Amino acid sequence: MKKMIIASTSTIHGSGYLEYLLPTLSTFFKEVKTLLFIPYARPGGISYDAYTTIAQKAFNKININVKGIHEYENASKAILNAEAIFTGGGNTFELVNKIYKNDVLNDLKQVINNGTLYLGTSAGSNICGITMMNTNDMPIVYPPSFKTLECIPFNINAHYLDPIEGLKHMGETRETRIKEFHVFNETPVLGLREGSWLSVENEKITLQGKYTARLFIQNKKPVELESGVEVVV
Amino acid sequence: MKKMIIASTSTIHGSGYLEYLLPTLSTFFKEVKTLLFIPYARPGGISYDAYTTIAQKAFNKININVKGIHEYENASKAILNAEAIFTGGGNTFELVNKIYKNDVLNDLKQVINNGTLYLGTSAGSNICGITMMNTNDMPIVYPPSFKTLECIPFNINAHYLDPIEGLKHMGETRETRIKEFHVFNETPVLGLREGSWLSVENEKITLQGKYTARLFIQNKKPVELESGVEVVV
Numbered sequence: 001m002k003k004m005i006i007a008s009t010s011t012i013h014g015s016g017y018l019e020y021l022l023p024t025l026s027t028f029f030k031e032v033k034t035l036l037f038i039p040y041a042r043p044g045g046i047s048y049d050a051y052t053t054i055a056q057k058a059f060n061k062i063n064i065n066v067k068g069i070h071e072y073e074n075a076s077k078a079i080l081n082a083e084a085i086f087t088g089g090g091n092t093f094e095l096v097n098k099i100y101k102n103d104v105l106n107d108l109k110q111v112i113n114n115g116t117l118y119l120g121t122s123a124g125s126n127i128c129g130i131t132m133m134n135t136n137d138m139p140i141v142y143p144p145s146f147k148t149l150e151c152i153p154f155n156i157n158a159h160y161l162d163p164i165e166g167l168k169h170m171g172e173t174r175e176t177r178i179k180e181f182h183v184f185n186e187t188p189v190l191g192l193r194e195g196s197w198l199s200v201e202n203e204k205i206t207l208q209g210k211y212t213a214r215l216f217i218q219n220k221k222p223v224e225l226e227s228g229v230e231v232v233v
Numbered sequence: 234m235k236k237m238i239i240a241s242t243s244t245i246h247g248s249g250y251l252e253y254l255l256p257t258l259s260t261f262f263k264e265v266k267t268l269l270f271i272p273y274a275r276p277g278g279i280s281y282d283a284y285t286t287i288a289q290k291a292f293n294k295i296n297i298n299v300k301g302i303h304e305y306e307n308a309s310k311a312i313l314n315a316e317a318i319f320t321g322g323g324n325t326f327e328l329v330n331k332i333y334k335n336d337v338l339n340d341l342k343q344v345i346n347n348g349t350l351y352l353g354t355s356a357g358s359n360i361c362g363i364t365m366m367n368t369n370d371m372p373i374v375y376p377p378s379f380k381t382l383e384c385i386p387f388n389i390n391a392h393y394l395d396p397i398e399g400l401k402h403m404g405e406t407r408e409t410r411i412k413e414f415h416v417f418n419e420t421p422v423l424g425l426r427e428g429s430w431l432s433v434e435n436e437k438i439t440l441q442g443k444y445t446a447r448l449f450i451q452n453k454k455p456v457e458l459e460s461g462v463e464v465v466v
Binding site for chain 1: 275277326370405
């Protein structure tokens with residue numbers, strides 16, 4: 001039985017790392033003693049150790065031990081033996097690059113599908129979809145492929161952002177970018193605002209948090225999904 | 234003798250397509266009768282024909298004929314025989330993808346280095362650097378490589394955007410993203426604000442337009458370059 005939490009962001013404005021999610025995580029991970037942390041996305045380029053320390057500090061509050069995947073000799077075995085897994089945010093290109101370079105994509109996919117609890121935030125959520133093609137990140141490294149875990153039947157656009165009224169900058173809006181994606185691809189995309197997350201129980205995917213989420217399906221008008229509803233594509 | 238105009242954007246707020254650049258282009262292209270247009274970046278996913286029509290409409294004002302590269306049977310020959318070339322903006326991933334798929338990267342590089350006049354805007358400017366790794370675009374297609382023309386010795390971040398005061402969105406700023414790039418790469422990056430462009434004459438690169446540009450060099454504090462100065466990295 002697949003059980004995942006797929007969150008738009010680790011941190012909401014004015015709050016500590018994972019703070020808004022801790023009540024949910026405390027229930028979700030209630031049987032877990034040690035969480036395997038995948039720090040490959042390196043936000044701001046920080047080291048794996050520094051990133052793991054940040055995660056540990058948050059999980060201390062709910063009495064969960066965190067161990068970075070880089071602390072194990074064999075990354076594949078670490079995943080196959082993990083009680084539960086958390087992939088943090090940062091740069092999605094580097095995250096996917098390291099998942100391929102360490103050859104753990106299939107291991108991750110397998111254990112998640114077999115029921116190992118999974119938490120993703122931001123880049124760690126982007127990889128749950130079919131491809132990483134809806135990331136907002138800068139392509140600072142060239143990964144061997146854009147294909148990701150396919151644990152959910154659509155792609156995630158994390159940190160989804162509505163057009164900012166009155167902005168004079170001419171760069172594309174998030175919606176324009178996702179519509180461009182649909183000129184070339186059929187995969188549905190869910191724009192998940194900061195503070196929203198998906199709760200996945202096998203094939204049932206439910207929107208959680210305070211906000212609506214914006215669902216983009218090729219050749220259809222985007223729709224706003226209310227919090228609490230099942231996401232069906 | 235290399236002669237290029239590398240512009241952050243085609244369009245500034247409240248003004249028509251290429252309007253702010255037309256006085257400059259009128260001088261730059263003064264001997265040119267027909268401009269070869271590369272519409273591969275397809276902004277908003279529009280067709281090559283529709284995009285070429287937009288370019289033609291702007292160049293009508295300075296009596297230059299525009300022909301899309303897709304109107305030629307052989308893209309490589311079209312480039313080798315072009316009087317002058319303009320690559321428009323849109324999605325950089327798709328632009329680079331089509332440049333590789335049509336096998337014209339080396340042709341483009343060769344003719345530019347040999348003196349064929351080149352204008353790039355946005356995605357068409359991103360490709361002038363060493364790699365496309367500082368694009369802001371969404372990775373909606375997977376190109377065979379991120380390597381680009383290397384006609385200038387640094388990368389471009391087009392539509393460079395300063396942090397927006399008071400914004401509660403937690404996505405990375407442009408500066409954070411470029412600093413992450415420098416954890417993995419040495420290539421200098423120039424953040425070119427909308428309304429700025431580079432004038433390239435052989436190895437001399439000068440900043441033009443009303444704004445300063447922000448130069449990021451690995452392990453150094455970013456610096457603001459004044460309009461009119463030579464960009465040296």
